[in-house]
Amino acid sequence: MMFRYPLPSASRREKSPPPDPADLLAWYDLNRRRLPWRAEPGQAPDPYLVWVSEIMLQQTTVKAVGPYFASFLAAFPTVEALAAAPVEEVLRRWAGLGYYARARNLHACARAVTERCGGRFPDTEPGLRELPGIGPYTAAAIAAIAFDRPAAAVDGNVERVVTRLFALEAPLPAAKPAIRALAAGLVPSVRPGDFAQALMDLGATVCTPRAPACALCPWLAPCAARADGTQETFPRKAAKAVRPLRRGAAFWLVRGGAEVLLRRRPAKGLLGGMAEVPGTAWQAGFDLDAPPPATVPLEVRLRRLPGVVRHGFTHFELELAVYAGEVAADTPAPAGAWWQALGGLGQAGLPTVMRKIAAHAGG
Ligand code: SF4
Numbered sequence: 001m002m003f004r005y006p007l008p009s010a011s012r013r014e015k016s017p018p019p020d021p022a023d024l025l026a027w028y029d030l031n032r033r034r035l036p037w038r039a040e041p042g043q044a045p046d047p048y049l050v051w052v053s054e055i056m057l058q059q060t061t062v063k064a065v066g067p068y069f070a071s072f073l074a075a076f077p078t079v080e081a082l083a084a085a086p087v088e089e090v091l092r093r094w095a096g097l098g099y100y101a102r103a104r105n106l107h108a109c110a111r112a113v114t115e116r117c118g119g120r121f122p123d124t125e126p127g128l129r130e131l132p133g134i135g136p137y138t139a140a141a142i143a144a145i146a147f148d149r150p151a152a153a154v155d156g157n158v159e160r161v162v163t164r165l166f167a168l169e170a171p172l173p174a175a176k177p178a179i180r181a182l183a184a185g186l187v188p189s190v191r192p193g194d195f196a197q198a199l200m201d202l203g204a205t206v207c208t209p210r211a212p213a214c215a216l217c218p219w220l221a222p223c224a225a226r227a228d229g230t231q232e233t234f235p236r237k238a239a240k241a242v243r244p245l246r247r248g249a250a251f252w253l254v255r256g257g258a259e260v261l262l263r264r265r266p267a268k269g270l271l272g273g274m275a276e277v278p279g280t281a282w283q284a285g286f287d288l289d290a291p292p293p294a295t296v297p298l299e300v301r302l303r304r305l306p307g308v309v310r311h312g313f314t315h316f317e318l319e320l321a322v323y324a325g326e327v328a329a330d331t332p333a334p335a336g337a338w339w340q341a342l343g344g345l346g347q348a349g350l351p352t353v354m355r356k357i358a359a360h361a362g363g
Contacts, residue, residue, distance in 0.1 A: 019165055019222045021188035021195055027218035028198035033205065035062065036069055038197070045193070047121040047146035048079050051109075054141045055102050055133065057155075062204070068097055080119055082110035091273055092349030099314075100271055100351060105133025123147040144187075144196035152184040153196045157203025162186075163235035164207060167224035171236040179235075207231075243312070247286035249293050249321045250279035250309070252361035253300060255339050256329030260358075261297070262348060263337035270313070274351045277358070278337065279320070288321045297334045300325035309360050311353040318353065322360050 029041075037053035039045040052072060056065045072093050076082035082090065087107045094103035109132045113121055121142065122128050128139035141153035154162070159172065162179050170178055188195055206213045214226050225231040253261040260277070267273045280286065280293050292302045302323040309320040333339050340348050345358060 017222050019186060019219045021186060021190075023218040024198045024202065025188075025191055025194055028194055028201060031201065031205070032197070033062075033201050036066065045146045047123075047142065049073070050142055050146040051121060051134075051138075052106070054138050054145075055106050056097065058102060058138070059099050060097060064097075068094070076110075078119075079110050079113050079121075082107065083114040087273065088349075092347070095274070095349035095351055096355070098352060100274055102133065104267075104273060108132040109134065121146065124149065125151050141196065144193045146193070148191070148193040150187045150189055150192040151196070152180060152187050153200075154180050154183045155200065155203075157207075158183055158199050159235055160209065161199060161203045161207045161219075164212070164225040164231050165219060165223050167228060167230065167234065169236060171238045174238065175235065243315065243317050244284060245317045245319065246282040246284055247288055247319045247321075248280045248282040249286075249288075249323060250277045250357045251296050251302070252277060252305075252322055252324045252357065253296075253298055254324070254326050254342070255331050257326070258329075258343075259339035259341050260345070261333060261337050262340045262350075263297075271351050271353075274354075275340075275348050276350070276354050282316075282318055282320075288319065292323055296323075296325070297337060298325070298327055298331065300327050305361060307360065309353070309356045311356060320353075320357065322357055324361055 032038075032041075034040075035053070037046075037049040053065070053069060056069055056072075075089070075093055076085060085107070087104060090107045091100060091103050094100060094106075097103075112131050113119060122130070123143065123146070125136075125139045125143045128134050128142055129136070134142070137153060137155060140151035141155075143149035143151040144153050154176075159176075159179050162168070162182050163175070166182055168175055168178060168182070183199075186195075186199075202217070202219075206217050210232060212231055214220050214223070214231065217223065217226075220226060223231070225234050251261070255261070262275050263278055265271050265274050265276050278297050280295050288308060292304070296302065302325045305322045305324055309318075309322060311318045311320075350358065
């Protein structure tokens, strides 16, 4: 259905009232999202649930996080349980969510909270910032949501709402400090935790990237972009740099038709500590059509599988040639690697790019 609204005149815009936090809170009381990590009205929030959800939601949608959150909480119901678990188990439960440094930091943070803070999260932004993996946004979100502190938690949803409300012309990412300042000016002293969640919900459900439902918005009257009819053009964004392309080869080595060779990546760096299919380094100059590279970890005849595996990382695009080979059932694994039953590949905690390789090889 198409809605049409009369646009306010310029003179009316000048007279528009500033956005009133009370209007947003009244809207939130009627329209709040029910989320597994969110306290019901009248309940005290659980800082552990708030923290885990905020880390999982970085770079990931609410819909994608849902099943991971449930399984993670079933495995690690408390910060003490998470701190006591081996980091490999935490990475395995995280596999598929991407940005694996988050999982390693989550584990390190659980240990810090348990060892340094007696199992209780600090209740201020500066205190939270001292913990591993908690940056300015996450500290503000936890301080506001878990401890009702007047902190401005500015995620992508909030950036969109704020740039539209004030018709902020400066493009992202340079506009971030200005957006934070504007957002901080909106935070009320009453119910700041609900206000933070209300702003996130408004961005997620009403002030959406495309076709925002302005008719349902509690801040329709003060919204400068809406007054101009330009709401969908905000936030302004600087032109994106083209991501460079890297290439490499992966070796799908099967033993006795039932197991595949895996190894663990170095603890630091991209996909640090995750299980992987052996392969070459990923480089700009790698030739996918050259003879098989000499870095195969076993004596084996290889055949190149047709096609390539493609994957996008934050800073580069990746293309991989996949080589398959079979070895006898009594072949030992080289140092640092192990044979993983093909039937148990789902439990190996493979990151998404490795799952793509497995699917490409038919594993
Ligand atoms: S009026 Fe429209 S564009 Fe402005 S904040 Fe509300 S939903 Fe977003």
